[in-house]
Amino acid sequence: MAKPKQHDSDFLLRKADDADIPTLVEFLSKLALHVAGAQTQRLKTKERQRLVEALASALADTDKLIIVAEVPDYGLVGMGDVAVWRNEGIWEQASAEVDKSGFIDDVWVEPEFRKRGIFTAMLWELVAFAEHHGAQELVLEYSLANKEAKATWNTLGFKPTGVRAVAFTGNVKKILTDRSS
Ligand SMILES: CC(C)(COP(=O)(O)OP(=O)(O)OC[C@H]1O[C@@H](n2cnc3c(N)ncnc32)[C@H](O)[C@@H]1OP(=O)(O)O)[C@@H](O)C(=O)NCCC(=O)NCCS
Secondary structure (H helix, E strand, C coil): CCCCCCCCCCEEECCCCCCHHHHHHHHHHHHHHHHHHHCCCCCEEEHHHHHHHHHHHHHCCHHHHHHHEEEEEEEEEEEEEEEEEEEECCCCCCCCCCCCEEEEEEEECCCCCCCCCCHHHHHHHHHHHHCCCCCCCCCCCCCCCHHHHHHHHCCCCCCCCCCCCCCCCCHHHHHHHHHHC
């Protein structure tokens, strides 16, 4: 992206840079709490360091884009990222052409700035980046319990294609035992 875009409202979009990393870590921490439905907690120092390193590495990766939304004189209010992955293919019969997918992740808009179109604006940039890198499809994951994510992704054209199922080990063992008796 050549320069930040000014939107109708009061925020700008730009590519994240190293100076944003501390705020991005805070956003990722809030996102993890949100997804887990947990109360405010502090990140372990080791995990904070891991995130700092992962973000620094993502910022230097030309197949990844971290976009941020910023309100002038206030600071960052949102982030989202996309990573372009190559699917080499496993079948002999498949064409030599490499498929590419854009994996969208780490989407966060500060609660008081939601429902103003900030994420929609960020998604424009993620889509443009994916398209520019030859990704024909966009993929992401969200928890079914995350109602606003579900509503947002559904509105923006994403349809679930799989289910991640969990069970207590003990329950599965009991079912197996019952079924074998
Ligand atoms: C999901 C999230 C990023 C949306 O950000 P946002 O800036 O509020 O999104 P937008 O304002 O661009 O909304 C886009 C569309 O999604 C829908 N939408 C957004 N939030 C919604 C909600 N809480 N309920 C229902 N629909 C919603 C709306 O239809 C909206 O379209 P509209 O403006 O035409 O009505 C934001 O709610 C958030 O940060 N949530 C917590 C983190 C999270 O769940 N991240 C995704 C993890 S996969």
